[in-house]
Amino acid sequence: MKSLIKLEHITKAINGVSILKDISFDVNNGEIFGIIGKNGAGKTTLLRVLIGFYHYDFGKYSIYDDEKIPLNKDFLKSNFGFATQENCFYDDLTVFENIKYFGRMYFMKKEALLGKIEDVLEVVELKTQRNVLAKNLSGGMKRRLDLACSLVHSPHVLLLDEPTAELDPVAANHMWKTLKNINKQGTTIILSSHFLNRVDHVCDRIAILDEGFVMEVGTPKELKDLYSQNEEIVLQTFPANYDQVIFYLKNSGVEITNLIVRDKSLVIYTKEPAKVLQLVLKVLNLLNETLLELEVNKPSLNEIFESVTAKKMKRKSADKLVKYVESSVEKFKDSKLREKLLKAYPKEVVDRVLKKR
Amino acid sequence: MKHLISLWEMIWKHFRIIIRSKITLLTIFMGPLLIIFIIGMAFNNQSLQNINIGLYVNSGLNETNTSIEITNPSILKIHDSLNESFSVSYVTSLDACIKGVKIGAHHACIELPLGLDPEEVDADNYVHIYSDLSQINLAYSLLAEVSESVSLETKRLSLLFTENLIEEIRNSESTITTGNEQLSDVKTDLNSLGSDLDQARDRLGTMSLDAGSGFEDLEDLPSTADSIDSRVTDLQSLAEVIEDDYDDLVRDIDNKQDDYDVDCENSTSDDCDELMVEIDTLSDTKNLFENYLTYTGNSSDSLEDLLDEIRTIAYAASASYNQLNTNLAHALTIRNSAISAIDDSTLSIDLLVSDVTSVSSDFSDLLSGYSEIKLKDSEKIVNPLNVSVHTVAKEGTFLDYSFPLLIILVISFLGILLSSNVIMIEKKSSAFFRNYITPVREFMFLISVYFVMMIIMIIDVIIVMLAATIFFNFSISLASLPSLLPAILIIATVFVLIGMSIGFIFKDEEGATITSIFLSTILFLFSPIVIPLENMSIILSKIASFSPLVLGMEVLKRILIFDVSILESGWAVLFLFVYIALLVFAIFSTHEFHKKRI
Incomplete structure (x- = not known):
């Protein structure tokens, strides 16, 4: 598969707190890529970086592995869809009105939009609820509506943040099935979840995120074989x-x-x-x-996850980060750029780097 | 174009959400309608209503009103005058009257002395008014109306007294004028008298009381008469001689005549002629002699008579001369006495003239002074300045005058509260994040909120204006519309942006709502709505004058009430634009800040 998205040493801090630390992985075109991690691992932040809502402090983010494509916010927003964890739509609008509204926000023309709405409603199975106010939908329907809002503009990449959170098993299963169907239509899906068993079955590849670090990336089988x-x-x-x-x-x-x-x-x-x-x-x-x-x-992804997030693995990953920072610092002669680089990384890493120097 | 479509979609989305909330919809659109109806019905009049006045008549003793029979005409007149505009009731005591004001039974308390008598010098004519100044906006209107009612009686009495005075002065003037004329006549007469006296004195002075000379020969007159008598006798003797000659002449004539008659009867000769001539001549001479004799005879008789008379006269004249001398001497004495008296009189007259002149001068001064008094009309003396209050604007009801206030209140409260609420709803909405990840520019969402708010504001303003026009006869001149519309847009923009700023600054709805209400209250209090700005300290008044609410009110007042163009409120509009610029900056700053907190 051709690499669609490539992240290299992406680092992001928010309010002085380092959230993403040296994130590097790539996502292949047409696959379902899972990002798993505990609460607070940085999954949502990573997804927001991918959608362009956050701008990363350091690193490289490329699409199609082609630096010529301007990776600006407009490109990302136009070609990426995002289904959030919190159901982002208007409670006081109907299903149809919400999808139509967001379709307009993607500058879709009226005729095309109306046709697409019907398709999306069919995909998320909300046709019969088209005139129901969003606030009156069930939890599962709300998630599907959120999904529909993120699909209306036919994104090439669909980002999902905890797509089955707060869903009962039946609804969750339904959601996973829907996602698979969407993927079959050619949409690359990047999702985050801490429901490891489901991710295991759905995702083609997985990245394990812990405290802002990417511990491992691979297919579920590869990871299982590696760790358990x-x-x-x-x-x-x-x-x-x-x-x-x-x-x-x-x-x-x-x-x-x-x-x-x-x-x-x-x-x-x-x-x-x-x-x-x-x-x-x-x-x-x-x-x-x-x-x-x-x-x-x-093996079970849970077990893998627990193993990966063990301290020794973190230490191993941290060592790799220190090495990377050291090599990066060497590249920049300008002291301001060096300072900027060092600011992007956690204090403990920077201290280790500076101590060595 | 696509941005416009998305903008329209955002605006329509906001309206859909607002409309879906029935209570919000009702409040937004019915609220202003309710306000205009309530305020219209309350203030669509031109005078104070339902004002109670307590009237206490102070007898100076410990008597209550109930035991006093009020018959004082001035008090009754004041009571009647007040009763025309207010509900007036007599109060038994001053304490009760004042307490009535404190507890709200009366709006004001008036104390009148029982012995109110404007014409009585020693009377206590003070009218005391007790009022509650804490009702700032009402107090001065009330005091003005009460004072006017009381002062009507004052004015009436002032007019009366002044008229009396003027009348007396007028009478005095005519009397003085008449008197002055009389004085002038008197003075003239006195001067004339003085002049006559002078003349008389002069005449008296020139009067010769000297019998003159020559009368001393008057005693010689009889002897002279005797001399004349002897001469007359001589003349008589002569006349006798002449008579003899005459007789001779006559005989000659007769002889000649006879000769002529004889010689010349039948002939004419030169001798006859000469004879005739001679006869004629002798006749003439005879005639002359006859005449002369007759004359002398008569004359001598006459002369003798005359001489007798002369002697008599002489004797009498002499006696008279003597008497005359005596009289003249007496007359001289009298003359001198008269001259002296005349001198005294003249002097007195001079003094009198001087006095009269002085009095006349005083009178003239009085008259001059009186004529210099330009104001002789009692009405004008009592009211030298006629104060006539004209409204700069067209005549109208309280609603007409408070209409700009009404508009600004609707705009300000709606703008601040609703805008902050809409922003809060948007922020709290779960869709808020999704809007950020669409290709639509972030500022478009801000613009959409702005447009939604402006549309709502304009609809509300139209509702208010239509309701006022239809139900309360409020009228707006078409000429003011080109100024009114941009003014409302600018003012509404300011308040909408204020509300939006609050909405972005605060994380929670309670904080935003409380701040919106608080800010609106502050703006409301620091405006002329409650207390005139001029009642504040200078610094605060200056600061308050830059309040957007005050600026907006000024602009609307000038356009709606005074029909002034918006261009003439240049400074106010400029400051509003400054506010807009600052608020836009604030909104974008807080928006960016908020975005980081998502």
């Missing part, structure tokens, strides 16, 4: 008395690396998935637990 030998078994049961299930599993003698309850699911990390699976089924039967859902992944 475990398989991840995710199951949902009813009535979900997981404590008892865990008790039995732990005392079963089968090798289980980790057992956690996450999002009403029981997640089992094990190097012997087959054995554990058999045991699980037996235990569930014993405890009269009805199995609702079962997935076996290898």
